Amino acid sequence: MSREIHCPMGDGDLQADDDAQLLEKVRAHAAEAHPELTAEQVQEVMANGAHDSH
Numbered sequence: 001m002s003r004e005i006h007c008p009m010g011d012g013d014l015q016a017d018d019d020a021q022l023l024e025k026v027r028a029h030a031a032e033a034h035p036e037l038t039a040e041q042v043q044e045v046m047a048n049g050a051h052d053s054h
Contacts, residue, residue, distance in 0.1 A: 004053040008045060009034060015053055022050055 003022045004015040011033055016022035023046055030042045037045075 002053045003050055005046065005049045005051070007033075008049065019046075019050060022046070 002015055002017055003019055004013050005022060005026060006013050007029065011029070014022065014025045014029060016025050026046050027042055030037050030045075
């Protein structure tokens with residue numbers, strides 16, 4: 001089952017095959033769209049928001 005996360009800033013959803021791939025996508029998205037976020041904040045978003053996709 002794949003994993004997904006909804007951007008808490010309202011930029012849509014990201015999906016990947018597993019948490020490792022999802023984290024890379026989240027990091028890339030944050031670097032481009034939300035450069036003000038620290039690495040710790042990105043980890044927190046991932047930890048609180050990642051879930052199995054439907």
